[in-house]
Amino acid sequence: MRYIDEYWDKSAVTELVKAIHRESKNPVRLMEVCGGHTMAIRKSGIPALLPPTIRLLSGPGCPVCVTGKSFIDKAIKLSEKDDIILTTYGDLLRVPGSDSTLEKERAKSADVRMIYSPLDALEIAKHNPLKKVVFLGIGFETTSPASAVTILQAKNEKINNFYLLSAHKIMPPAMAALIVEGVKINGYICPGHVSTITGSGIYNDIVEKLRLGCVITGFEPVDLLQGILMLVIQYETGEPRNEIQYKRAVKPQGNLKALKILNEVFELKDDWWRGLGVVPNSGLKLKKEFEEFDAEKYFDLNLPEPEEAIGCICGEILKGKKLPTDCKLFGEICTPDNPVGACMVSAEGSCQAYYKYRL
Amino acid sequence: MNSGTILLSHGSGGKRSNELIKGLFLRYFGNEILNAGGDSALLVMNSENLAFTTDSYVVDPLFFPGGDIGKLAICGTVNDLAVSGATPEFFSAGFIIEEGLDFQILEKIVKSMADTAIQANIKIVAGDTKVVNRGKCDKIFINTSGIGKLKPHHRKISSGEGIQPGDKILINGFIADHGIAVMSARNDFKVLAKVESDCAPLNDLVNGVLQVSENIKFMRDATRGGLATVLAEITTNKNFGIEITEEQIPVRESVRGMCEFFGFDPLYVANEGKIVFIVAEKDASQILLNLQKNEYGKNAAIIGTVVSEHPGMVVLQTKIGGKRIVDMLSGDQLPRIC
Numbered sequence: 001m002r003y004i005d006e007y008w009d010k011s012a013v014t015e016l017v018k019a020i021h022r023e024s025k026n027p028v029r030l031m032e033v034c035g036g037h038t039m040a041i042r043k044s045g046i047p048a049l050l051p052p053t054i055r056l057l058s059g060p061g062c063p064v065c066v067t068g069k070s071f072i073d074k075a076i077k078l079s080e081k082d083d084i085i086l087t088t089y090g091d092l093l094r095v096p097g098s099d100s101t102l103e104k105e106r107a108k109s110a111d112v113r114m115i116y117s118p119l120d121a122l123e124i125a126k127h128n129p130l131k132k133v134v135f136l137g138i139g140f141e142t143t144s145p146a147s148a149v150t151i152l153q154a155k156n157e158k159i160n161n162f163y164l165l166s167a168h169k170i171m172p173p174a175m176a177a178l179i180v181e182g183v184k185i186n187g188y189i190c191p192g193h194v195s196t197i198t199g200s201g202i203y204n205d206i207v208e209k210l211r212l213g214c215v216i217t218g219f220e221p222v223d224l225l226q227g228i229l230m231l232v233i234q235y236e237t238g239e240p241r242n243e244i245q246y247k248r249a250v251k252p253q254g255n256l257k258a259l260k261i262l263n264e265v266f267e268l269k270d271d272w273w274r275g276l277g278v279v280p281n282s283g284l285k286l287k288k289e290f291e292e293f294d295a296e297k298y299f300d301l302n303l304p305e306p307e308e309a310i311g312c313i314c315g316e317i318l319k320g321k322k323l324p325t326d327c328k329l330f331g332e333i334c335t336p337d338n339p340v341g342a343c344m345v346s347a348e349g350s351c352q353a354y355y356k357y358r359l
Numbered sequence: 360m361n362s363g364t365i366l367l368s369h370g371s372g373g374k375r376s377n378e379l380i381k382g383l384f385l386r387y388f389g390n391e392i393l394n395a396g397g398d399s400a401l402l403v404m405n406s407e408n409l410a411f412t413t414d415s416y417v418v419d420p421l422f423f424p425g426g427d428i429g430k431l432a433i434c435g436t437v438n439d440l441a442v443s444g445a446t447p448e449f450f451s452a453g454f455i456i457e458e459g460l461d462f463q464i465l466e467k468i469v470k471s472m473a474d475t476a477i478q479a480n481i482k483i484v485a486g487d488t489k490v491v492n493r494g495k496c497d498k499i500f501i502n503t504s505g506i507g508k509l510k511p512h513h514r515k516i517s518s519g520e521g522i523q524p525g526d527k528i529l530i531n532g533f534i535a536d537h538g539i540a541v542m543s544a545r546n547d548f549k550v551l552a553k554v555e556s557d558c559a560p561l562n563d564l565v566n567g568v569l570q571v572s573e574n575i576k577f578m579r580d581a582t583r584g585g586l587a588t589v590l591a592e593i594t595t596n597k598n599f600g601i602e603i604t605e606e607q608i609p610v611r612e613s614v615r616g617m618c619e620f621f622g623f624d625p626l627y628v629a630n631e632g633k634i635v636f637i638v639a640e641k642d643a644s645q646i647l648l649n650l651q652k653n654e655y656g657k658n659a660a661i662i663g664t665v666v667s668e669h670p671g672m673v674v675l676q677t678k679i680g681g682k683r684i685v686d687m688l689s690g691d692q693l694p695r696i697c
Contacts, residue, residue, distance in 0.1 A: 001612050004619065013679040043624070045681015107364045221679045337374050348622075357683040 003248065007220030008044075016225035017049045024053045024232045029184055031320050033175060034191035035062030035348025036219055042357035044221045054228065057320035058353070060174050061191055063139040064091050064346035065318060066273045067167045069306040071138075072097030074165060078134050078299060079110035085128060086112045087121035088136040089143075095345045098306040118150040118164075125154075125162040134295050137166045141197040144168040144284055145258040148265035151290050165295035166285055168266065172202045173282035174273055179210045181276070183319050187213035187231035189224070192246040197262075199254025200244055207242045218246035265290055274308075274342065275315030314341035317350055324354040331355060372583025372629075373688030397517030398579060399443035401509065408511050410445035412436060413504035421468065421498060423544035425536070425555030429471035431631060432501040434560045435582070437479045440505050441562040442578040442634055444513030444569065450476070451485035453502040458493045468499065479560035481505065513569065519577035519593055519637065526576055526665040527643035528601065529636040531564060531650050532658035533557065533609045534586050538628035539617050554613050557632035557655075564653040565634065571649045574639030581633045584688040587626035589635045590663075590673045591687040601673040603663030603685070626675075627688045637665065 006012075032038055038058045041047065047056060060066045076097050079086045086102070093103040093114065106112040111131075115121055118135050125133035137147040147164060154162045171194050179185065190203055195216040203214040213234035217227030227245040234240055244250050264287075271283025286294045295301070308315070311329050316322040324330050324343065334340040336352050343351035368375045385394060392400050399412035416432040426434075432452070440447040452472065456465065476483055515521050540556040561580070569575060581589045586608070594601050610618075610625045618625045632655055638646050643661055650656035673685040 001615055001619075004615075008678050010679060039622075043677070043683065044679055045677040045683045046679075048681050049679070103366055103368070104364060107366050221681075335374075337368070356686060 007222040031057040032189040033059040033061040042353040058350035060318040062348040065342040163295040168284040190216040213240040275318035312341040324351040398439040408509040412439040415502040426558035429468035433475040436503040436505040437560040438580040440507040441565040444516040445507035445509040447507040450505045453487040455500040521576040524667040528663040531656040535625035535628035537631040559632035572642040577637040585627040600669040
């Protein structure tokens with residue numbers, strides 16, 4: 001498969017592994033921010049190939065994992081109404097809210113539909129004019145442009161039964177917050193797909209003000225190893241830089257068209273992150289002119305603040321302070337079948353990655 | 360059982376299905392024949408060795424590239440008998456039909472069953488039909504049961520009790536075709552992929568293998584839960600482990616692409632025409648050649664070895680030389696967000 005096989009090439013992998021072993025002299029802690037990276041690293045078995053000087057940490061880059069329980073509680077409350085069709089990406093179905101999951105509510109008769117694009121949710125709204133269709137918008141800049149396009153289309157077509165419940169977030173404020181909180185990291189393996197949209201400029205502050213290396217990295221083994229090598233060299237030479245390894249997908253200026261649509265539809269708000277609490281200007285909400293599509297505004301979604309599960313250390317794991325295997329619930333009480341914390345639910349979650357591909 | 364309602368994932372063929380079987384059905388129905396847990400029940404009647412099995416088929420859409428619910432209903436049961444070492448012979452077919460189903464659709468399904476029955480050389484000798492109110496079932500559900508003769512020395516195959524370190528693991532071709540074909544065919548799925556289901560009756564293929572080797576230790580069709588789940592099941596609580604090599608596992612490029620796209624692991628995607636064989640090392644290459652001669656085994660490959668290390672665990676050697684564990688499907692695979 002083109003653009004995949006080249007990046008699984010064994011001789012390239014061997015060369016990179018050799019170079020990493022040669023260059024890495026001092027202990028270094030690198031954080032992969034993106035859940036896709038966590039999964040790819042575990043699935044390809046990369047940790048076993050690295051020297052003991054390198055420690056990989058998983059960061060807050062799995063959208064399901066960092067989203068608060070209150071989002072699921074709100075979704076469940078919506079799903080209880082007879083005239084609502086709830087539409088969602090598959091990952092969210094099994095995420096535990098305070099008392100239930102969307103999967104369980106669906107079994108009880110709630111109309112919860114898994115979709116692959118918010119435009120499908122809009123189609124459902126068009127075909128069900130007597131129902132209210134709510135899309136659960138979640139994810140970083142990889143998914144928020146699709147939500148934005150859908151809102152624009154809904155506005156253009158004057159659709160009045162479609163709503164967005166937004167848990168969309170942006171990445172850099174959380175990456176900076178981690179460092180300010182004192183989490184010990186020496187470099188960031190920056191998210192490849194987020195950066196495809198945003199470009200590389202969003203990491204400038206982290207490099208310049210916080211003096212931390214940033215390398216935007218792809219998702220195949222050769223990408224990841226090359227990204228790691230670039231960060232190791234930056235660290236060993238004491239020169240943090242903002243670099244792009246994933247050049248075949250990421251341009252420094254990003255995807256200008258997608259950014260324009262994002263800015264047209266959304267504005268920043270302070271948002272809550274599991275593990276980090278409220279991070280200023282880190283979430284996306286619909287601008288005033290699109291308020292009619294805002295589920296938070298249209299429906300009464302005031303619910304008591306949920307409590308996190310006792311014993312669950314998802315928050316600490318998302319900050320890279322602890323490993324999934326440090327959690328007492330891991331693998332015994334908390335499994336992908338019966339997840340306690342969000343990091344076990346999502347296919348991009350650190351706990352599921354460690355559980356599925358442990359060794 | 361720790362949840363109050365039945366969820367879709369209780370039927371996914373993974374861990375939750377396993378819990379349901381062990382925690383409920385075996386608790387009430389358990390007996391020495393059922394407890395053996397093979398693909399078919401092994402019976403002795405009038406000193407004749409028989410294998411008996413049943414399966415129900417629900418699939419949406421009813422027709423998909425490479426097959427339909429009728430073909431599936433025959434192949435699935437044929438294959439369950441075949442992997443038990445038996446020769447499938449007599450089948451029953453039960454239909455639960457939703458009021459309003461187009462007669463032509465029903466006929467098309469029944470014809471497909473008849474054609475597949477001829478191909479697999481079995482006879483449908485008993486049947487039942489129920490029609491339920493609209494909305495009480497989804498178009499049509501089919502149950503088939505089948506019975507077949509079993510040679511006494513093949514009785515050991517379904518339990519895999521002869522497996523030992525050094526044995527080789529084979530599969531008769533590309534994995535994950537069925538799951539991807541059905542997913543692509545679903546109405547709400549606007550992706551164009553030219554993947555056909557591998558749905559096929561494999562009794563002829565199995566028969567060929569049983570004729571060339573007396574050292575077939577185990578066979579199982581890797582349906583729901585995929586190749587990974589079969590390997591994990593056979594290894595659980597055993598004093599041997601399994602090592603498989605990613606590079607040797609046949610996955611079609613288009614299927615790999617679709618899996619990449621949705622964040623699926625092809626090892627966990629359903630098949631309807633793939634069997635995992637565990638065979639003595641000395642016969643492995645001869646069995647491979649024999650498989651490759653059959654139309655349903657052209658892309659067969661040796662994918663791994665039974666080992667004495669890491670007992671109870673399946674370890675995959677990744678393409679780049681890394682290693683990771685392969686576990687049973689835990690929950691359905693859900694398409695990822697990004």
